[in-house]
Amino acid sequence: MLMQTVAQANSSRQPVAARRAPPASTQALFGSIELIGARMAFFRNAEIYGDDEPANYLYKVTSGAVRICKLLDDGRRQITAFHLPGEIFGLEVGADHRFSAEAVIDSSVLVIKRSAAVALAARDGDVAHQIWAYTARDLQRVQEHMLLLGCMSAKERVAAFLLHMATRISGGNEVELPMPRQDIADYLGLTIETVSRTMTQLKSDASIGLPTSRHIVLRNRAALSRLDA
Amino acid sequence: MLMQTVAQANSSRQPVAARRAPPASTQALFGSIELIGARMAFFRNAEIYGDDEPANYLYKVTSGAVRICKLLDDGRRQITAFHLPGEIFGLEVGADHRFSAEAVIDSSVLVIKRSAAVALAARDGDVAHQIWAYTARDLQRVQEHMLLLGCMSAKERVAAFLLHMATRISGGNEVELPMPRQDIADYLGLTIETVSRTMTQLKSDASIGLPTSRHIVLRNRAALSRLDA
DNA sequence: CGATCGCTTGATTCCGATCAACAGGAGTGG
């Protein structure tokens, strides 16, 4: 595990993402998190929490990117989600985390005590509803991802991933991916070689451009979407 | 789609599963569902609700088994979950269902209006918490399943599935599977042939017994668990 | 009894994994 302090991490911290006003219905919990949440910073690859650790906090990404994953004994790893600025993670019903959370790149998060959120939810129905809505949204995303893992070919997976990330990160046709190929592979249930080869293939199809390995340009959304089943 | 009425379906209805007292904390919602819920029966393969239909109800299985799935345009199908007696399904945050639900075998369910549950949750914090807990439990299950889809070999998947089903259905070493091979395949992200072959292989390993194709006897849990990563 | 359905088994193919080598930067230290 990388050692660090908030002060250290701050030295490499990115500027906080411009704050966008959330829809009114999300104010209750978010407002509270931003009010009482403590800021923490994590270096690239630092563990935010571990599998089986007590889930005493929940988190909101303010900058960077976070991966939720589990490592099997034999080294195989599955990444179940990436969380980007503005998103909540670490929410559990049970006492412990079931997966671990790690910073994909230098990242900062707001941290709120679970007990505080629970207390708030008990008093305020809107907060309770918000908490539920977050869990339900995660569920929806994960269910969609099962379709990818269970049904799709490598090319379809990579295409779906790029489309999805472009929408989430920039909304446009250019994306700067925060994660390395290995993370993409572990997210898509492929190997790093297959991800790399598939990217090259999409590039020669003229479906994407690859100015650098992390910088993706969507040149033919239609072709990519066609793959996306 | 199979045509049916409650009356027709009732003619083939199984006896209602023995009711087990749920833990106290689950009484609030369950009690209400059982109080105000209407019973409905569905033939094998009948659709309970469809992908993209408005999610006006939520359901509790009382007998049989239900699969949650999505069919892609090209015929590929992913089953994201099986629901057995006592379990809740059909709960959505958004207005519409994202997946469809079908009876695996002749089944009966209790149906409650979503609006009733929502109203109840607004008044009663325990109910709200229960609803959240259900969604969170689903999320947890689905996340575990992603590990299987993303990391595991065919043999590991089948072994994990059998162990899991044995625990959920009987708790012992013998299971009567309610679903056909095709459903298992679509749940595990494999083909029917691979599922069949793997079962035969586990049988020759003496890991399981197969008195009939649906009746499974776990002969060597340790060997199966070893596969389960 | 033929027909259909669910399942198994066999032969072959193919996609992605694995093994292996290499290329381009970034950082480090002489």
Added chain:
DNA sequence: CCACTCCTGTTGATCGGAATCAAGCGATCG
């Protein structure tokens, strides 16, 4: 500054597991 290593990503060659194509088997049912 260059030589060095480390890290990430790409590419090539080969292998293997699961998909696909195809046939057969037993049970249930009209």
